[in-house]
Amino acid sequence: MENSLDPAPSLLEVRGISKSFGAVRALQEVDFTLRAGEIHALLGENGAGKSTLIKVITGVFPRDAGVVRLGGEEVAPRSAKAALQAGIATVYQEVNLLPNLSVAQNLFLDRQPMRFGIVREGEMRRRAKALLTEFGLDIDVAAPLGNYSVAIQHVTAIARAVDLSARVLILDEPTASLDRHEVEILFGIMRQLAKRGIGIVFVSHFLDQVYEISDRITVLRNGRLVGEREIASLPRLELIRMMLGRELAETTSARAAVGEHKAREICASFESYGKAGYVAPFNLELRHGEVVGLAGLLGSGRTETARLVFGAERADGGHARVEGAAVRLQSPRDGVRHGFGYCPEERKTDGIVAELTVRENIVLALQAKRGLHRPLSRREQDEIARRYVKMLDIRPPDAERPVGLLSGGNQQKVLLARWLATSPRLLVLDEPTRGIDVGAHAEIIRLIRELCDDGLALLVISSELDEIVTYSDRVVVLRDRTHVEELSGEAIDVTNILAAIAADGAAMQEARA
Amino acid sequence: MKGLPPVLITAVVLVAGFALCALQFPNIASTRVVGNLLTDNAFLGIVATGMTFVIISGGIDLSVGSVIGFTTVFVALAIERWGVPPLVAFVAILALSAAFGAAMGAIIHVFDLPPFIVTLAGMFLARGASFLLSTESVPITAPVYASVSDFALRIPGGGRLTAIAIIMLAIVIGGVLLLRLTRFGANVYALGGGRATASLMGVAVGKMTVKIYMLSSLLAGIAGIVFSFYTSAGYSLSAVGVELDSIAAVVIGGTLLTGGQGSVIGTFLGVLIQGMIQTYINFDGTLSSWWTKIATGVLLFAFIALQQGLVALARPPAAKRAGAVS
Ligand SMILES: Nc1ncnc2c1ncn2[C@@H]1O[C@H](COP(=O)(O)OP(=O)(O)OP(=O)(O)O)[C@@H](O)[C@H]1O
Ligand SMILES: [Mg+2]
Numbered sequence: 001m002e003n004s005l006d007p008a009p010s011l012l013e014v015r016g017i018s019k020s021f022g023a024v025r026a027l028q029e030v031d032f033t034l035r036a037g038e039i040h041a042l043l044g045e046n047g048a049g050k051s052t053l054i055k056v057i058t059g060v061f062p063r064d065a066g067v068v069r070l071g072g073e074e075v076a077p078r079s080a081k082a083a084l085q086a087g088i089a090t091v092y093q094e095v096n097l098l099p100n101l102s103v104a105q106n107l108f109l110d111r112q113p114m115r116f117g118i119v120r121e122g123e124m125r126r127r128a129k130a131l132l133t134e135f136g137l138d139i140d141v142a143a144p145l146g147n148y149s150v151a152i153q154h155v156t157a158i159a160r161a162v163d164l165s166a167r168v169l170i171l172d173e174p175t176a177s178l179d180r181h182e183v184e185i186l187f188g189i190m191r192q193l194a195k196r197g198i199g200i201v202f203v204s205h206f207l208d209q210v211y212e213i214s215d216r217i218t219v220l221r222n223g224r225l226v227g228e229r230e231i232a233s234l235p236r237l238e239l240i241r242m243m244l245g246r247e248l249a250e251t252t253s254a255r256a257a258v259g260e261h262k263a264r265e266i267c268a269s270f271e272s273y274g275k276a277g278y279v280a281p282f283n284l285e286l287r288h289g290e291v292v293g294l295a296g297l298l299g300s301g302r303t304e305t306a307r308l309v310f311g312a313e314r315a316d317g318g319h320a321r322v323e324g325a326a327v328r329l330q331s332p333r334d335g336v337r338h339g340f341g342y343c344p345e346e347r348k349t350d351g352i353v354a355e356l357t358v359r360e361n362i363v364l365a366l367q368a369k370r371g372l373h374r375p376l377s378r379r380e381q382d383e384i385a386r387r388y389v390k391m392l393d394i395r396p397p398d399a400e401r402p403v404g405l406l407s408g409g410n411q412q413k414v415l416l417a418r419w420l421a422t423s424p425r426l427l428v429l430d431e432p433t434r435g436i437d438v439g440a441h442a443e444i445i446r447l448i449r450e451l452c453d454d455g456l457a458l459l460v461i462s463s464e465l466d467e468i469v470t471y472s473d474r475v476v477v478l479r480d481r482t483h484v485e486e487l488s489g490e491a492i493d494v495t496n497i498l499a500a501i502a503a504d505g506a507a508m509q510e511a512r513a
Numbered sequence: 514m515k516g517l518p519p520v521l522i523t524a525v526v527l528v529a530g531f532a533l534c535a536l537q538f539p540n541i542a543s544t545r546v547v548g549n550l551l552t553d554n555a556f557l558g559i560v561a562t563g564m565t566f567v568i569i570s571g572g573i574d575l576s577v578g579s580v581i582g583f584t585t586v587f588v589a590l591a592i593e594r595w596g597v598p599p600l601v602a603f604v605a606i607l608a609l610s611a612a613f614g615a616a617m618g619a620i621i622h623v624f625d626l627p628p629f630i631v632t633l634a635g636m637f638l639a640r641g642a643s644f645l646l647s648t649e650s651v652p653i654t655a656p657v658y659a660s661v662s663d664f665a666l667r668i669p670g671g672g673r674l675t676a677i678a679i680i681m682l683a684i685v686i687g688g689v690l691l692l693r694l695t696r697f698g699a700n701v702y703a704l705g706g707g708r709a710t711a712s713l714m715g716v717a718v719g720k721m722t723v724k725i726y727m728l729s730s731l732l733a734g735i736a737g738i739v740f741s742f743y744t745s746a747g748y749s750l751s752a753v754g755v756e757l758d759s760i761a762a763v764v765i766g767g768t769l770l771t772g773g774q775g776s777v778i779g780t781f782l783g784v785l786i787q788g789m790i791q792t793y794i795n796f797d798g799t800l801s802s803w804w805t806k807i808a809t810g811v812l813l814f815a816f817i818a819l820q821q822g823l824v825a826l827a828r829p830p831a832a833k834r835a836g837a838v839s
Contacts, residue, residue: 060713081715096713098706100773105699110715118694160714 011036011199012057012088012168017066019049019056021405024396026052027223030066034168034199039190041210041231042203043243044220045437046409047395050203051093053220054170058083058090071167081110089166091157093173093203093408093435099146099153104128106145107160131159136185150177150345155186162189169193170201173408175209176435177345179297179463187213205409205437207236219243244439264289266324267457268340268426270309273318279304281318282483284476286426286457291448293472294461295497301481302461303345306428309459310342311335323425336369338426341419345430345461352411354404358394359385361403361414366421388417391447393440409436416444426457433467445471465494477501519767520779522819526812527786534789538796544672546792548665551678554788556581556736556743556752558681558781561759561766562688563732565780568763569692570704570725571772572628576617576635577733578755580610582748583643584737589651589747599657607734613639614730618723632726636756643749650748658745677739684732688777701725705772761809762787765816786812 014032018025027049034040042050055061057068059077068075070086077083083090097106104121105112107128112119128141135155145153154177161169169190175183190200190213204210210217211231219226219242226242264287274281279301286292286309294302307313311329320329322338329335335342353361363381370376376384385399392413394406403414412435419427432448433441448471452458462468468475475492477485477500485500535542551558560577567574584606591602613635621631665673692698700721703711712718736755741747762783768775790808794800 079717080713081717084715090713092713096710098703098710098714098773100706101699101702105702106714109699109703109711110696112696112699114696119696119699121694 010034011071012201013067013069014053014057015067015069017053017056017068018064019052019061020064025223027056030220030223030225032218032225033228034201035216036167036199037194037197038215039194039200039202039213041214041217042201042220043210043217043239044226045243045395045439046413046435047222047407048220048243048437049223050220051172051407052223054090054092054172054201054203058088058170060092084164084166087167088170089161089164089168090170091161091172091174097145097153097157097160100144102142103132103139103145103148103156104141106156107131107141107163111164131163132156134189135159136182151179151182154178155182158186162193166198168199168201172203173205173435174202175204175206177431181297183209205435205441207239207438210239211236221245240438243437267322268309268338269321271319271321273308273315273320275308275313275316278313278481279308280482282476284309284483286459288425288455288457289452290473291452291458291460291471293468293475294459294478295463295465295468295475296478296501300478300501301483302478303430304481305476305478305483306342306430306459306461309335309426310340310428312342336365336422339422339424340426340428341365341422341424342428343416343419343430343432345434352403352415355402357400358389358403358406358414359399362388362399362417362421365418369422384421388421391420392417393443409440412436413440420451424456426459427451428459428461430461431463432460433462433464465497468497469494519816519819520776520782523765523767523779523782523786523816527782527789530786530789534793534796538793541792541796544668544670546672548668548672548674548678550785550788550792551681552673552675552743553791554784555675555677555681556740557755557758557762557787558784559684559736559739560729560733560755561762561780561784562684562777563729564756564759564763565688565766565768565775565777566692566701566725567628567729568705568760568768568770569772569775570701570721571708572621572722572725573632573760574614574617574635574726574729574733575629575632575756576613576639577729577736577759578752578757579636579639579643580613580730580733581737581740581752581755582750583639583646584610584734585741585744585747585751586643586646586651586749587747588738588741589653590646592653592655593651599655603738606737607731610734610737611727611731614727614733615723617730618726619719621726622719622722628726640749640753646749647747648749650746652746653741654745658742661742662745677742680735680739684735685777685781692777697721697724702773705769705774758787758809761813765809765812767816770817 010033012034014030017027017030019027030049030053032053042053044050052061056063059079059082070088075086077086080090101109104125108124113123113127114120125141132139132141137152137155139148139152145156154174158171158174161171174186178186194200202214214231216228217231217234217239218228221243266285267288268286270282270284272281272283282305294305296302304313308315310332311334312332314330320327327338332342353364359381362385363376366384367376382399388394389397389399394410394413403411406414416432433444436444445467448458448460460468460471469492472492474486474488475497476483477487477497479501487496540546560581564574564577587606588602591597591605592599617631617635620626621628661676664676666679668674692701700711700716703714703716704718704721708718740752744751763775763780764770765786766776766779766781766783768779787809791805794802794804
C-alpha cells in the first residue's frame, strides 16, 4: 500500500504485524495507516482479526513481529496503561468497565481529580455529569454502573475513552448496542474529535454507518490485509467483495404472500400480560410458522417483553397459554419446559461460558432440557456441534475450541446454535444480527425464514428496521414500555414503523436532548 | 458501591447483641468493659483492616497470623538477646514484613497464581521461620514495654483506652480514609470488580497487587508488635488461626468474599462483634471459650447467606438476564 502523496501526515503506522495464538495465525504481515484527523474504519468478517490487531497495537497481546509507529516514533506498549500513556485510548469490543464502581469512578478511574492525595469526589461527579450530558445521558453518576443498561454502560465506556483526549482513539464495535439516536450523538462527537486532529479507528459491521462516518477503510480477511481505500470512491458491492472475498448471494427474497397465514395455529398467546413498572399489559399471539418483530427505541420495552414471554421475568397480571393450555411462566425453566428458547442480546454476560468448548456450549441447553439422567452421548454431541458449526459457518470450524477464544461475532453464533439445538417451538431472538458480519448477517436472516417455514414461532427484536421488515409477518411497535401498534401484511414498512415509534415521540426526543 | 446496607445490618447485630448481653449482665454496659474489649482485640482490628483491602481486591491473605507470630518472636529476641533498641527492632521488623508481603504480591501477579496458594506458602514459611528463631516463649522486660502497658487514657465511667487500643483505632480510621478517599482505594475496588477489566482500563494491576499484599503484611507486622505489647512476650505459636478470625471479621462486616464490595468500618464492627461474644462468654463463666468459635461460625453462615440474598436482590433486572439454563 505505498502511498507517496499522503495528503495528511500519518499518525499511527503499523507495519508487518504478525500474531499467532498457537496454531491459529490471527494476523499475518498486516499494515495499517491512520492519519491525523481522519476516521478510519477497520472492516472484515467475524474472526478476520480486527480486535486482535487492536489489542496488538495497544499491547494487550504481545506481537510476534512488526513495528508500530506513533507520530513517527516507534512505540511498543506492554499494557493498556502504557498505550494510554503513549496516547492511544481504546474501547475494546468486550466493553470493559467495572459494574461494582460508580459511574463517575468508572469514567475517572486512575485519573480522578485530586487534592492533597485525596479524590475530589464532588468535582469528579460534576465532571462525570458534564461529560455524560454531552452524550445525552442524564443519570445519577454516583450509582453503581451495574445498575444501568448495557447501552448506558457502553456510552460510559465511550465517554471515558473520548475524554482521555488521546491522539488516537480506537472504538471496537462501539455502536453494537446503541440506538439510532445515540449513534448520531457518538458520530457528532467523533467528527468533532477528528477536526481537532485526533485519529479515530472505528470497527463496525454496519456498512451504512461506515459510509456515513468514515474517510477511509482498511479491510482484513483471515488475518491478512486485503486493502486500504478512500470510502468516497468505493462502491458498496466492491467493499463487500473485499470483505468476503466473494459476491454476496442475493438474500432479501420477498416474504411469503401476505394473507395466507391467517389459518396458522396459535403457538402461544398472552392476554393482558404485563408487570407493573416493567411493561404495560399487552396482548400477543405467536403462531407457528410466523415471525413477529418487536420494534421500538432502546428502552422502549422490547427486551422486557421478551423476558416476560420467556419467563425470565414474572408477570404480575394476565394469562399465558401454550398450544391452547393455560400455563404459568415463572422462571426461565418454565420457559424451557414449554419449549421456548431465548437468545439474549448480551452474549458476554448472558450465557456464553467462555471456558467451555464450542460443542459444550452448543449442547448446554439441550442437555438441561433432557435432564441430567439422560446424558447426550459424545457421538450425539459431536454430531450436533458439527451440524451447527456448518449451518452457521462458525469459524474456525473447530468444535473443541474454548468459546472465549472465538471472535465476538462467532460467539454470538454459538449462542444461537445453543437454542436452535433444543428444537424449540418458540424462539425469542434479541438483536440476533448484532456484531455479525455482512455474510453471516444474510445467512441469519435466511435462517430465520427457514426456521419459520419449519413451523417454528419466532419473536425477534431488532433495531434494524430494514431487517425487521424483511422477515416479519407482523410487527409490534413499542414505546415507553407499552405496545402501541401492531402492523401486519402490507402495512409493514419502515415508514410506518417509524411513524408508530415517533408518534408524539418528537416531544420525547426533545426532552432527551 | 461501598456496601452500606450490609454494614448497617452488621451495626444492628452489634447493637442488638450488646443490648441482649447488657440485659443479662448489666455490668457489660460500662466503659471499662468496652475499653478492655478494644484492648483485647487491638491486634485483630489491625490485621483485619489489612485483610479488608486484600479481600475487596479479590484476594486473600492467609499468612497474617504467622507474620504476627514471627514478629513477636523477632521483636523479643532482638530486644532481649541481641540488644537492639526497641525502636530499631520495630522499624526492622516492619520493613521485613512489608518486603515479605510485597514478595507474595509480586509472585501472585507475575506467575498468575491463586493468592490462596501463595499466601498459604507464606503462612508456613513465616511460621517455620519463627520456630527457627526460637521455640520457646521469650519474655520482654524492656522498660518501653512497661511504660506503654501502663499508658492509658481514662474515659468517663472508669474505662481505660490503652495505647494499643489507640493504635488500633488510628489504623482503622486511616484504613477508612485510604479506602474511601484515595486513588489507591478506588483501584482496590477496581481490582475486585475484575482484574482483566481493570487492567484494560489502565490500572497498573501488578503494582496494585504488590502494594495491597504489602499493606496487609505491614499491618500484620504492626499487629505483631501490638501483640507483643499485649502479652509482653514473643512466642512462635502466638496468633495461630488469626488469619481466619480476621477473614471472619471482614465477612461479618459485609465485605464480599468474592471482592469488589466492602468497607473497613464494617470490618471494625465485625471485630467488635467477635469481641462481644468473647466478653459474654467470660461473663457467663460456665461456657467453654470454644463457644466463641461456634457463635462466630453461626454468625458467619448467617452473614454469607444474607449477602447472597442481598446480592440477588440488588441486581437490577438488566443484569439478571440469565441465559436461562446456563
Ligand atoms: N485469546 C485468543 N486465543 C486464541 N485465539 C484467539 C484469541 N483471540 C482471538 N483468537 C482468534 O483469532 C482470530 C481473530 O479474532 P478477532 O477477535 O481478532 O476477530 P474480529 O475480526 O474482531 O471478529 P468479530 O467481528 O467477530 O469481532 C479468530 O480466529 C479467533 O478465534
Ligand atoms: Mg472483534
